[in-house]
Structure formats: C-alpha cells, structure tokens
Amino acid sequence: MADLFVNGIILGSIITLGAIGVTLIADILNFFNFAHGDMLSFGAYMAFFFVGVFPSWGNFPFLSFGPSMILAIILAMIITAAFALFFDKILFKPLRHRGASELFLALSSLGVAFIFRSIIRLVWGPQAKYFGGLQMARRYPLGITIKPDEFFIVGTALFLVIVVYLFLTRTKIGKAMRAASDNETLARITGIDTERVVNWTWIIAVSLTAAAGVLYGIQVQLRPIMGWNILIPIFVAVVVAGVGDLWGAMVGAMIIGVSQELLTGLLQDMFNSLNVDVLMTAYKPAIAFVLMIIVLLFRPQGIFGTGE
Amino acid sequence: MSLLTANDLSAGYGEVDVLHGVSLEMNEGELVATIGPNGAGKTTLLRTISGVIPPDRGSITLNENDITALDPEDTIRLGMSFVPQDNNIFPSLTVRENLEMGAYTLKGDFNDRIEEICEIFPQLRERMGQKAGTMSGGQQQMVAVGRGMLIRPKILLLDEPTAGLQPSLVKMMLSKVEEINDLGVAVLLVAQTVDAVRLAKRAYLLSAGEMVLSGETGEMLETDRVKDLYFGG
Amino acid sequence: MLSYFISYLVMASTYSVAALALNLQWGFTGLMNFGIGTFYFVGAYASALLTTTASPDYVGGFGMPFIVGLVGAMAISGILAYVLAYPALKLRGGFFAISMLAISETIRLIVKNERWLTNGVWGIRGIPQPTRALLGANLAEWVYLGLAVAILIIVYRLTEIGVRSPWGRVLNAVREDEKMAEMSGKNSWHIRMQSFVFGSMIMGVAGALYAHYIGFISPSSFTPLMATFIVWLMILLGGTGSNKGVIVGAFVVWGVWIGSEFLIDFLPSGVTSKAGFVRMLLMGILLDVILLIRPQGLFGREKVISKLGGKSEM
Numbered sequence: 063m064a065d066l067f068v069n070g071i072i073l074g075s076i077i078t079l080g081a082i083g084v085t086l087i088a089d090i091l092n093f094f095n096f097a098h099g100d101m102l103s104f105g106a107y108m109a110f111f112f113v114g115v116f117p118s119w120g121n122f123p124f125l126s127f128g129p130s131m132i133l134a135i136i137l138a139m140i141i142t143a144a145f146a147l148f149f150d151k152i153l154f155k156p157l158r159h160r161g162a163s164e165l166f167l168a169l170s171s172l173g174v175a176f177i178f179r180s181i182i183r184l185v186w187g188p189q190a191k192y193f194g195g196l197q198m199a200r201r202y203p204l205g206i207t208i209k210p211d212e213f214f215i216v217g218t219a220l221f222l223v224i225v226v227y228l229f230l231t232r233t234k235i236g237k238a239m240r241a242a243s244d245n246e247t248l249a250r251i252t253g254i255d256t257e258r259v260v261n262w263t264w265i266i267a268v269s270l271t272a273a274a275g276v277l278y279g280i281q282v283q284l285r286p287i288m289g290w291n292i293l294i295p296i297f298v299a300v301v302v303a304g305v306g307d308l309w310g311a312m313v314g315a316m317i318i319g320v321s322q323e324l325l326t327g328l329l330q331d332m333f334n335s336l337n338v339d340v341l342m343t344a345y346k347p348a349i350a351f352v353l354m355i356i357v358l359l360f361r362p363q364g365i366f367g368t369g370e
Numbered sequence: 371m372s373l374l375t376a377n378d379l380s381a382g383y384g385e386v387d388v389l390h391g392v393s394l395e396m397n398e399g400e401l402v403a404t405i406g407p408n409g410a411g412k413t414t415l416l417r418t419i420s421g422v423i424p425p426d427r428g429s430i431t432l433n434e435n436d437i438t439a440l441d442p443e444d445t446i447r448l449g450m451s452f453v454p455q456d457n458n459i460f461p462s463l464t465v466r467e468n469l470e471m472g473a474y475t476l477k478g479d480f481n482d483r484i485e486e487i488c489e490i491f492p493q494l495r496e497r498m499g500q501k502a503g504t505m506s507g508g509q510q511q512m513v514a515v516g517r518g519m520l521i522r523p524k525i526l527l528l529d530e531p532t533a534g535l536q537p538s539l540v541k542m543m544l545s546k547v548e549e550i551n552d553l554g555v556a557v558l559l560v561a562q563t564v565d566a567v568r569l570a571k572r573a574y575l576l577s578a579g580e581m582v583l584s585g586e587t588g589e590m591l592e593t594d595r596v597k598d599l600y601f602g603g
Numbered sequence: 604m605l606s607y608f609i610s611y612l613v614m615a616s617t618y619s620v621a622a623l624a625l626n627l628q629w630g631f632t633g634l635m636n637f638g639i640g641t642f643y644f645v646g647a648y649a650s651a652l653l654t655t656t657a658s659p660d661y662v663g664g665f666g667m668p669f670i671v672g673l674v675g676a677m678a679i680s681g682i683l684a685y686v687l688a689y690p691a692l693k694l695r696g697g698f699f700a701i702s703m704l705a706i707s708e709t710i711r712l713i714v715k716n717e718r719w720l721t722n723g724v725w726g727i728r729g730i731p732q733p734t735r736a737l738l739g740a741n742l743a744e745w746v747y748l749g750l751a752v753a754i755l756i757i758v759y760r761l762t763e764i765g766v767r768s769p770w771g772r773v774l775n776a777v778r779e780d781e782k783m784a785e786m787s788g789k790n791s792w793h794i795r796m797q798s799f800v801f802g803s804m805i806m807g808v809a810g811a812l813y814a815h816y817i818g819f820i821s822p823s824s825f826t827p828l829m830a831t832f833i834v835w836l837m838i839l840l841g842g843t844g845s846n847k848g849v850i851v852g853a854f855v856v857w858g859v860w861i862g863s864e865f866l867i868d869f870l871p872s873g874v875t876s877k878a879g880f881v882r883m884l885l886m887g888i889l890l891d892v893i894l895l896i897r898p899q900g901l902f903g904r905e906k907v908i909s910k911l912g913g914k915s916e917m
Contacts, residue, residue: 298705
C-alpha cells in the first residue's frame with residue numbers, strides 16, 4: 063500500500079508538469095491541446111539526443127546520470143518550446159485571428175500531435191530507448207521501494223512548480239497571464255499585450271511538458287507513444303480538478319497519480335483472490351478515465367471548479 | 371479645446387450595427403454624461419471609443435491623434451482608460467495585482483501611483499493582498515475604477531459605475547467620480563440615475579443607436595424625453 | 604492494376620460510410636467525436652467474431668453468415684454507444700472530445716489485453732468474404748465492391764433523408780445553439796443521443812465491411828486512433844455538413860493514402876521501413892493545411908454544392 067502510494071506521488075509529479083501546461087493553454091488560449099502529450103515525448107527524445115552528444119562528465123552520487131542530464135533537460139525544454147512557438151505562428155495564431163472555435167483549435171492540435179509523433183518515429187524509430195543503465199531500488203520502511211533517480215524526479219518537478227509559481231505571481235508577464243486567464247476582454251482593455259501573453263503561455267506550458275517527458279523517460283523508458291499514453295491522465299487531472307490554477311492542476315495530478323497506482327494494485331489483488339485472470343497494469347490509463355467519468359457525473363465543473 | 375471627438379460613428383457586433391452615425395465632443399477636464407434607455411448603445415459607444423471594437427464607419431480623435439483604428443493597448447498609451455460596467459476586475463488576482471495590471475503599459479516604478487489610488491479609495495489600502503473576487507460589489511467597483519486611474523488618464527470612460535450598488539454606496543461612488551474629475555481628469559460617464567446625470571454639465575441622449583439630443587444637463591432634464599427616461603413609467 | 608483499382612474503390616466506399624457517420628455526428632449535430640474510430644474497430648471485431656469458424660483461443664467464432672455479422676456489428680456498436688452516451692453526452696465541446704478519446708484508448712487496451720475475447724495482439728484471421736468460396740477470389744472481389752457500393756448508397760440515402768427531415772432540422776438547431784434548442788422545448792440530450800447512437804451504428808457497419816474485405820484484424824494492424832484521424836481528415840477535406848462532400852473527401856484521402864504507398868516504392872530501401880511514419884506525417888500536415896486554407900472543405904457549408912469546380916482540380 064505505502065509503496066503504491068509513493069509510486070503514485072512519483073507518477074503524479076510527472077503528470078503535474080503536463081497538467082499545468084494543459085490548464086494554462088485551456089485557460090488562456092481556450093482549447094485543449096491534444097499535442098501536449100506528443101510534445102512531452104519530443105522533449106524526452108531531445109534530451110536523449112543531447113545526453114548522447116555530450117561527453118561523459120560522470121554521474122551524480124547515487125543517480126544513474128550526471129550533469130549532462132541537467133543541461134539536456136534545459137536544452138530539451140528550450141527547443142520543444144521553440145517548436146511550439148513555431149506551430150503557434152504558422153497554425154494556431156492564424157486560426158485564432160480568424161476566430162476559429164475551440165473545437166477547430168483542438169482538432170488542429172491533433173494534427174500537430176501526429177506531426178510530432180511521426181517525426182520522433184522517423185528520427186529515432188519505434189523501439190524503446192533508455193537514458194542509462196537499470197537502477198536498483200532501495201528499501202525503506204513500510205515496504206516502500208524507491209530508486210534514487212525517483213527522488214530526482216520528484217525534486218525536479220517540485221522545483222519547476224515553485225519556479226512557475228514564482229513566475230506567475232512575481233513577474234509582470236506572469237501576472238498578465240493570470241489576468242488574461244481570468245478575463246481576456248478586460249486584459250485587452252487594460253492594455254495587456256495578449257500576443258505576448260500567448261507566447262509566454264506556450265513557453266511555460268511546453269517547456270514544463272518537455273521536462274515531464276525527460277523525467278518520465280528517466281523513470282521508465284522512451285517510446286514514441288509515451289506522451290500519448292500519459293496525455294489521458296494529464297487531461298483527466300485537469301478535468302477532475304476543474305480547469306483552473308496551478309494548485310488545482312497539481313492536486314488533480316496527485317489524485318490521478320495516486321489513485322491510478324493504488325487502484326491498479328488493489329483491483330489486481332481483488333481479481334487474484336477471485337481467481338479472475340486480468341492484468342490490471344495494462345489498464346492503468348483506463349482507471350484515470352473511469353475516475354474522470356465518476357467525478358464529472360457528480361461534479362461536472364470538477365472538484366475545485368466554480369462552474370460558469 | 372476639444373479633447374475627444376467622435377464623428378459619425380457606426381459600430382456593432384458581427385453583421386449587426388448598434389450605433390448609427392453617432393457624434394460627440396468633449397473638452398479637457400470635462401465631465402459629460404451619456405444617457406439613454408437600455409439597449410440604446412451606450413456601452414457599445416464606450417467600447418468603440420476605447421478600441422475594444424473597431425468602428426465600421428466614422429472617426430475618433432483624441433488630443434488631435436486619430437485613434438479610430440487603434441486597439442485599447444494604444445489608446446491607453448494616449449491617456450484614455452475604460453472601466454466597463456461588469457466583469458471589470460480580475461477575480462483571482464489580488465487588489466494590488468489588479469491595480470498593477472492597470473499600469474501594464476507603464477515602465478518603471480508606480481508605487482506612488484498606487485498610493486494615489488489609495489488616497490481616492492482609502493478602503494483599498496488595507497485590502498491590497500485580498501483576492502479581488504472575494505470582495506463586495508462596492509469594493510470591486512473601487513478596484514475597477516482604481517485600475518482605470520493608474521495611468522493618470524486624461525480621460526476616463528466609466529460605464530455605469532454605480533450599477534448594482536446599494537444606495538449609500540451609489541452616493542459614495544458618485545462623489546468619487548466627482549473627486550476624480552476635480553483632479554482634472556475628463557470623464558465620459560454612462561449615467562443611469564438622475565444623481566449621476568447631475569454630476570455632468572453636459573449630457574448626450576442616445577436612443578436606438580443614434581444621438582438624439584445633447585446640451586446642458588439642467589435643460590436636458592427638463593425635456594420630455596429625458597423625463598420619460600428617469601421619471602416616467 | 605485492375606485489382607488495385609477495385610481494392611481502392613472498396614476501401615474508399617467503406618471509408619465513405621464511416622465519413623457519413625462522423626458527418627452526422629459532427630457536421631450535423633456538433634459532436635466532436637475523437638473516438639469515432641472505436642466504433643469502426645468494435646464493428647470490425649464484432650462481425651469477425653460472429654462469422655469466423657470456432658477457435659479454441661477466444662470467444663467464438665460462431666460461423667454465422669455475413670449478414671448476421673453486419674447486423675451484429677451494427678447492434679454492438681449501437682449498444683456500446685448507447686451505454687457510453689450516458690456519461691459522455693453530458694459533457695460539452697472539448698470535454699466530450701477528451702472523454703471519447705479516453706474511451707477509445709480504453710477499448711483498444713481491452714482488445715489488446717483480453718485474449719479470451721479477441722485473441723489479443725494475435726488478432727483474428729480468416730474472416731470470411733461473402734461469395735468467395737462460391738465464385739472464387741476474382742469474381743468475389745466484384746461482388747464485394749457491389750456490396751460496399753450498395754451499402755454506401757443506402758447509408759447516403761438514409762442520412763440525406765434524415766438530415767433533411769424535421770429531425771435533421773432539430774439536429775441543426777442543437778448544433779447551432781444548444782440553449783435555444785433546449786428552450787424551445789426540444790430535448791437536446793435525446794437528439795444528441797440519437798445522432799450519436801445512429802452514427803456509431805453506421806460506423807460499426809463500416810468496420811465490418813473493412814474486416815470482411817481484409818480478412819484479418821488485430822489491434823496493431825489498425826488502431827482506433829488511426830481510423831479516427833483518417834475519417835476526420837476525410838470529412839474536413841470534403842466539407843463538414845455536406846454528405847456528398849464527405850464522400851468525395853473519403854475517395855480523395857484514400858487515394859492519397861494508397862498513392863503514397865506507390866511513392867514509397869521509389870524511396871531508397873533504408874527509408875521504406877519508415878514509410879508508414881512519413882505517411883502519418885503527411886496526414887498530420889494535410890489536416891492542418893486544410894484547417895488553415897480551406898476550413899469549409901471542398902463542399903462545405905459556406906460555399907454550397909454548386910461550386911463543383913474544386914472537384915476537378917483534385
């Protein structure tokens with residue numbers, strides 16, 4: 063139980079980074095970005111590329127990688143965000159200026175998702191890739207097992223959340239982003255440069271999801287489909303919390319991460335004791351989905367949403 | 371001399387025009403009221419002047435600058451602030467952050483300006499850290515007007531700043547409008563009560579998207595059309 | 604060469620049926636179904652299980668005739684849609700799209716993992732093509748083409764009658780303004796439900812047509828996501844809201860799809876293994892280009908059917 067809970071926190075911290083971006087885009091650009099998951103994969107593969115290019119500077123104590131990974135994460139974030147800005151310029155911006163509906167924008171992001179995924183497959187092939195060697199998990203009380211790398215994953219995610227929090231509450235453009243997500247018309251009336259807000263939204267949202275991709279790759283492996291698979295839990299986290307702020311996205315992500323792990327384990331035990339032959343781990347993403355349906359049936363505006 | 375001139379404005383939403391050839395003129399430091407029945411186009415007029423919606427026809431001049439095709443971002447830089455009637459605050463931002471957004475187009479430090487706002491609305495001073503969305507209607511209205519004042523505007527467009535307020539607050543808000551005008555800020559006020567109209571020396575009567583009457587407030591209030599509007603059934 | 608052409612026509616007709624189904628849901632009712640491919644997938648499996656000969660590995664096959672498979676595909680897709688409608692249709696816009704996508708992935712997981720039901724990743728082989736045993740492969744191809752075209756015509760006629768009837772006008776009202784339709788006393792939920800279930804049943808038929816033509820299905824040979832994407836592409840190219848248009852869209856997109864296969868033959872051998880990805884890339888780009896430069900498609904609502912000029916250019 064405790065171990066599953068810890069696994070859930072690890073997964074939840076990766077989902078958090080994705081969910082913050084989806085929330086920001088949904089709030090400020092008014093559509094669900096279906097390319098978010100594939101941007102996550104792209105970030106992971108960019109880091110994979112850089113880790114391979116950089117010389118070996120040795121590993122950090124206890125971890126399976128060294129300083130080159132930190133540099134790779136930063137570069138992956140920058141490059142993936144640059145790609146997102148490029149797609150905004152050639153695709154989303156013209157659509158936005160034409161007054162395209164939410165659904166059109168979502169549909170066009172699905173096209174972008176396909177573009178990212180096929181580029182990944184073309185360049186790196188469909189097989190799984192690994193950042194480094196396998197790492198042994200260490201044992202802790204209550205039957206908890208954690209790989210040292212996983213401390214890095216949670217720590218990095220937490221660090222990035224704090225950075226984004228400070229960005230949104232301490233900088234002028236960050237405050238303007240929150241203002242635009244509150245009330246877009248008033249933001250324009252106030253003289254806020256909405257195109258700049260849009261650009262920064264992409265930069266923050268996509269660099270976070272790129273980092274999430276690298277962390278996910280460190281924890282498991284890199285596959286072209288990795289981002290698409292985690293997109294549903296990310297969406298579910300956002301929907302469950304109710305499209306809103308940073309903390310909502312984070313709490314939603316933790317709820318999804320933990321309940322996905324716990325329910326997978328508990329249901330597996332239950333099926334085993336009933337002698338029903340079902341492999342629950344295969345259904346992890348489906349659990350997120352069932353949770354979403356349950357929440358939406360009782361609270362269509364999400365747990366923290368205030369509704370419109 | 372003339373600060374703001376709107377000439378033969380037509381504007382609206384999509385295919386439908388709400389304003390049909392509206393003209394008005396305002397001098398520096400003047401307080402002018404716009405009155406008219408619901409749906410006459412008062413709000414649309416303010417939105418058009420401030421640049422939120424582009425006019426289909428006509429021209430707008432501010433201080434001899436042609437602002438007809440400008441966005442709010444640019445009209446703000448020229449010293450014009452617009453405070454809409456509703457949805458005029460950022461609810462999840464603090465009071466201070468709301469005011470800071472009013473200074474978005476400014477460079478550098480504006481703490482002294484926030485202090486100026488606090489002098490007009492002292493109640494805001496101890497609520498700087500409160501989320502604007504959790505405040506009462508009257509306080510939110512103060513935040514909204516305060517936000518509009520941050521650029522030290524030459525002209526403030528106020529859309530029914532007393533809408534939905536209880537009588538005591540209406541009085542307070544109107545005296546604040548007067549106070550702001552006394553600072554030398556021209557105010558174009560969409561007025562819905564006689565008290566609000568009386569603040570102004572001059573008024574324009576808008577009906578079905580056309581400017582039907584204009585003149586001294588005292589005389590305007592004597593005409594049947596205006597009487598019907600405020601005192602009639 | 605001729606057999607290539609027949610195969611193209613059969614598949615394009617099959618996809619036209621699918622495109623008509625999505626057009627009913629999105630073009631006429633405004634349901635943004637990002638999981639439409641699921642019903643294609645489910646229809647294919649349902650018909651395959653009903654018509655193949657018994658296997659020790661999975662449920663069925665039941666060795667039923669083709670027509671039972673077709674009706675079964677329709678019924679099971681319809682029942683699935685009916686059950687899913689209860690939670691999903693409460694959601695609007697993007698939320699509905701997300702839930703349909705999630706359903707789609709969930710069903711793919713079930714098909715992939717539950718070997719007792721679907722033979723898992725091994726897929727189902729030997730799905731019978733009607734009249735093949737009787738007439739031989741060559742003639743059966745022609746018969747199947749006739750069958751696919753006949754089903755296309757029936758579905759086209761039915762949807763045309765449907766959308767031009769009072770029912771269709773209500774659909775349009777729901778799409779244009781949900782609140783208005785609700786207020787004018789028409790129960791928009793029921794209308795959306797009917798369109799969703801009916802569209803999904805047609806989608807199931809299309810899936811069955813596919814399965815019996817190809818003879819083999821597996822969760823990796825064709826995913827619900829791919830079906831979803833390609834059908835969306837077809838209706839966007841053809842023109843949302845025009846039944847004729849989406850059929851043209853289906854024939855054009857399938858032509859591009861097949862055509863890109865020929866192109867691959869000219870690529871150096873190192874690249875051919877990645878050809879599928881190039882194709883996917885092209886499809887993604889094509890979708891966004893259509894949305895950018897011709898959002899109403901070739902025969903969209905804004906420029907009505909009189910503008911046939913666009914067709915000859917393609």
